[in-house]
Amino acid sequence: MKVQLTRRLEISGVYQETARYAEWLQKNDELEIDASLVERVDAAGIQALTTLFVNAKEAGKRVFFCALSPKLDEAIRILELDALFYGAPLHAVSAERH
Numbered sequence: 001m002k003v004q005l006t007r008r009l010e011i012s013g014v015y016q017e018t019a020r021y022a023e024w025l026q027k028n029d030e031l032e033i034d035a036s037l038v039e040r041v042d043a044a045g046i047q048a049l050t051t052l053f054v055n056a057k058e059a060g061k062r063v064f065f066c067a068l069s070p071k072l073d074e075a076i077r078i079l080e081l082d083a084l085f086y087g088a089p090l091h092a093v094s095a096e097r098h
Contacts, residue, residue: 001028002066005035009045009072021052029061036067041075053084
């Protein structure tokens, strides 16, 4: 299933986003995430995404980015979370940014 992240991944909306992520995982074995619209991200937003990826892995499900905004990519790189987010197979964005 292809899903779209919101423009703001911040603490103000993290509760709602976390619930939405859990629903996505419950209903799908594979999530293709379009994060191209993300303009703002904070620690809570990164934590919510981390939880999504970790929970998917633990459940044997596949999650990957099909598109990624420069802001989110920068946050992932600064926090050195590349392996978690870009380690998934079929990650086109990772190959494009090199």
